[in-house]
Amino acid sequence: MGVGITVEHLNAFYAKTQALFDINITVQANHATALIGPSGCGKSTFIRCLNRMHETIPEARVEGKVLIGDLSVYNGTSATQLRRRVGMVFQKANPFPTMSIYDNVAAGLKLNGFRNRKQLDEVVHKSLQASALWDEVKDSLHKKSGASLSGGQQQRLCIARALAVQPEVLLMDEPCSALDPISTGKIEELIFQLKEQYTIVIVTHNMQQAARVAEFTGFFLLGKMIEFDKTEKIFTNPSDKRTEDYVTGRFG
Amino acid sequence: MPQVSIPLISLRRRVMDHVMTGVAVLTVALVLLPLFAIFAYLVYKGVGSINLAFLTKIPKGPGETGGGMANAIGGSIFILGIASLLGVPLGIGAGIFLSEYGRNRYGDMVRFVSDVLNGVPSIVIGVVAYGLVVMRQKNFSALAGGVALAIMMIPTIARTTEQMLLLVPQAIREAAYGLGVSRWRTTISITLRTATSGVITGVMLAFARVAGETAPLLFTALGNDYWNWKINQPTAALSLQIFAYAISPYDDWHRQAWAGALVLIVLIVSAVAAVRIAVRHGTLAGA
Numbered sequence: 114m115g116v117g118i119t120v121e122h123l124n125a126f127y128a129k130t131q132a133l134f135d136i137n138i139t140v141q142a143n144h145a146t147a148l149i150g151p152s153g154c155g156k157s158t159f160i161r162c163l164n165r166m167h168e169t170i171p172e173a174r175v176e177g178k179v180l181i182g183d184l185s186v187y188n189g190t191s192a193t194q195l196r197r198r199v200g201m202v203f204q205k206a207n208p209f210p211t212m213s214i215y216d217n218v219a220a221g222l223k224l225n226g227f228r229n230r231k232q233l234d235e236v237v238h239k240s241l242q243a244s245a246l247w248d249e250v251k252d253s254l255h256k257k258s259g260a261s262l263s264g265g266q267q268q269r270l271c272i273a274r275a276l277a278v279q280p281e282v283l284l285m286d287e288p289c290s291a292l293d294p295i296s297t298g299k300i301e302e303l304i305f306q307l308k309e310q311y312t313i314v315i316v317t318h319n320m321q322q323a324a325r326v327a328e329f330t331g332f333f334l335l336g337k338m339i340e341f342d343k344t345e346k347i348f349t350n351p352s353d354k355r356t357e358d359y360v361t362g363r364f365g
Numbered sequence: 366m367p368q369v370s371i372p373l374i375s376l377r378r379r380v381m382d383h384v385m386t387g388v389a390v391l392t393v394a395l396v397l398l399p400l401f402a403i404f405a406y407l408v409y410k411g412v413g414s415i416n417l418a419f420l421t422k423i424p425k426g427p428g429e430t431g432g433g434m435a436n437a438i439g440g441s442i443f444i445l446g447i448a449s450l451l452g453v454p455l456g457i458g459a460g461i462f463l464s465e466y467g468r469n470r471y472g473d474m475v476r477f478v479s480d481v482l483n484g485v486p487s488i489v490i491g492v493v494a495y496g497l498v499v500m501r502q503k504n505f506s507a508l509a510g511g512v513a514l515a516i517m518m519i520p521t522i523a524r525t526t527e528q529m530l531l532l533v534p535q536a537i538r539e540a541a542y543g544l545g546v547s548r549w550r551t552t553i554s555i556t557l558r559t560a561t562s563g564v565i566t567g568v569m570l571a572f573a574r575v576a577g578e579t580a581p582l583l584f585t586a587l588g589n590d591y592w593n594w595k596i597n598q599p600t601a602a603l604s605l606q607i608f609a610y611a612i613s614p615y616d617d618w619h620r621q622a623w624a625g626a627l628v629l630i631v632l633i634v635s636a637v638a639a640v641r642i643a644v645r646h647g648t649l650a651g652a
Contacts, residue, residue: 158524169542171468197545211559221544224554271540278544333390 115312116182117142117279123177125158125167127313132158132363134337136177140329145304145313146325147344150359156316157204159333160284163314164199165192170320174207179237181282197225200275200311204287206267208259208274214241214250217259217270236277242288244273245303265296276311285315289322301326320360332356404630411627414620420628424590426509430617434625436592440507441629442603443594444586445576447511450520453568457557459519460526460564465552467527476524483520490516491581499585507600508592510586512579518571525567529560563642569637576633579604603629 118140125133133155140146148156156306161167162175179186181199200307208217216223218237238256241247247270250262259270268288275283285304289297293330304313304326323330324344330342332353340347340356351357356362418433425432459479463472494513499505533556541551557564575581582588587599587610603625610622 146573164543166539166542169539180467193545193547195545197541201378201543203543205538207534207540209537209540209555209559211561220541220555221546224541224544224546224550274540309487 114281114310115143115308116221117312118182118282119178119180120163120213120312121178123159123162123175123179125155125175125196126173127170128172129358132336133162136338138331138338138341140312140314142182143308143310143330145315145327146329146331147327148314148316148331148333149318149320149323151337151364152268152318154333155336156333157286158336159363160201160314160316163282163284164196164201166196166201168192175268197221197278198280199282199284200278200280202268202271202275202283202285202288204290206264206291208262208267208270210258210260212230212259213255214257214259214262214270215254218273220274225278236279239275240273240277243276243303244269245299245305246270246273263296265292268292268296268300268361272300276307281312283311283313285313287316287318290318297322320348332359334359368445374507374552387522389448405625407627407630410620411625414624419621421594425612427613428615431619432608434601434603434621434628436589436599437508437603437606437625438628438632440586440589440593441576441603441632444507444510444514444582444600445572447507447596448514448575449479449572450517450566451511452571453522455515456519456522456568456571457526457564459523459529459569461552461557463523463527464500464530465556476527479520479569482516484526486580487517487578488583491583491585494585503600504586504597506595506597507586507587508596510582510600510602517578517581518568521571521574522564522567525570526560526564529567530556533559535556536542550585554608560647562644565640566623570639573633573637576636577604577629580609584586603632 117140119210120138120140122134123133123136124131136159148159150156162183163179163186167173167175167362175187177187181195184190184195184198185202185357209220212220215237218240219233222233222236237245239248246266249266250257250270259267262270266293272283272288289300301322304315307313310338315327317325327344329341330344330345332339332351332355334355340351340353342352348360351360375507408541418431420433420436420438421435422433423436423496424434459475463476466472467475491513494509498509498512502509537559538551538556542548544556544647576587582602584603584606588605589599589601593600606626607622607629610618610625613619
């Protein structure tokens with residue numbers, strides 16, 4: 114089951130440049146929350162702070178408090194432990210090119226020392242079904258490399274890979290930005306189903322997408338969270354003038 | 366739409382196209398020519414002396430005909446095995462350090478030293494191994510030869526490994542981090558694995574380069590007219606045997622030296638080819 118996320122007074126930096134300013138947000142469990150805003154506004158930096166990917170960049174650092182369920186992210190939790198509970202799907206599909214489809218999905222478990230072949234088979238099967246890829250790849254699980262799939266299939270493979278470690282939260286950083294409308298549609302459908310089991314935070318440049326998949330939407334501008342509310346409210350009756358300008362296409 | 370007429374490609378451009386293609390083909394031929402010339406000449410001079418005795422017998426005394434280089438073939442494989450066992454892990458380890466942890470001044474220093482080491486004459490490396498191993502053991506040995514060759518392999522392997530690991534996109538590492546895989550595990554199981562074929566190319570380059578080395582073995586492995594599989598005893602090597610026979614006054618030994626050179630090249634080519642085939646066999650469709 115998914116868990117909620119609480120963020121309090123979050124600041125993030127790249128060396129001396131501050132990228133996020135005092136972000137406060139509560140994400141509901143088992144819902145999809147979309148983050149929108151113009152390029153460079155800090156959306157991606159923000160979700161990378163939720164699973165401590167931000168700090169893998171040299172000289173990057175974070176201040177503030179993040180709770181995933183009751184787990185305090187920046188207080189004594191190891192990054193590897195945390196990331197097993199908070200999965201991530203990236204902008205560009207990044208399957209492991211030398212691994213088969215099966216090994217790609219099993220990678221998270223195998224590399225963390227899980228060896229039970231029978232259970233692995235089952236997890237791979239379930240994860241690929243959950244990411245709506247099973248029917249397309251079931252005959253070439255061991256024969257084909259993950260990199261031999263089409264772009265849309267690769268992204269669903271990456272989703273399956275993230276689901277296989279059984280996280281509680283799934284972070285998606287513009288998962289459809291490199292995909293055609295049909296693949297995008299498949300992934301959006303998927304997000305709908307995944308909400309039942311996971312809490313989803315999705316960064317998107319596509320406002321229609323935010324409106325379609327998310328119950329809640331946050332609007333970022335220049336490293337600040339301008340407004341956070343029900344998606345419907347953000348798109349039809351935003352409280353802030355800047356949000357209105359953005360969602361009606363007057364800038365950005 | 367306005368009617369546009371695309372002018373035909375001028376004669377000058379067509380001629381130039383053919384000329385440049387011809388030049389490219391010619392340069393390739395010039396590069397390959399020495400290789401084929403050497404190989405053909407070795408076959409011409411050496412193949413007549415390769416027989417069962419050559420491949421299975423140890424050398425006869427001066428002036429006697431017959432005998433072979435079996436112990437030298439075995440010794441070469443033995444010494445190269447020791448060198449690879451020492452040099453490959455150290456070289457790959459250093460390459461991993463340079464690529465994943467060496468974006469700093471210490472890394473720059475290692476890079477510089479490694480490049481300098483690559484340019485040190487092989488006979489000097491031999492002297493170093495003499496000082497490090499032979500003087501301490503008070504004995505010429507296969508180990509000393511292996512150490513000398515390993516030192517020569519390390520910089521090549523380290524720098525190519527570094528380059529190959531740097532070619533692995535950051536996104537692949539991030540994918541592993543995102544699954545909760547630790548940094549060292551990511552480096553070994555994801556980054557290094559993704560770069561495997563490039564790293565192996567570096568290893569094979571280093572291996573092929575040291576396989577024919579003679580100078581570093583002169584006062585380390587020394588050579589031996591008999592079989593030896595003891596790591597702390599003087600050991601024969603093909604390159605040493607070729608050298609000794611080539612400067613001897615006997616015709617039969619000259620012929621055997623040619624044959625030895627041919628066998629050495631064939632051994633190197635087959636080792637490289639075998640590794641390549643093994644790697645390709647383990648590669649998936651579309652990878």
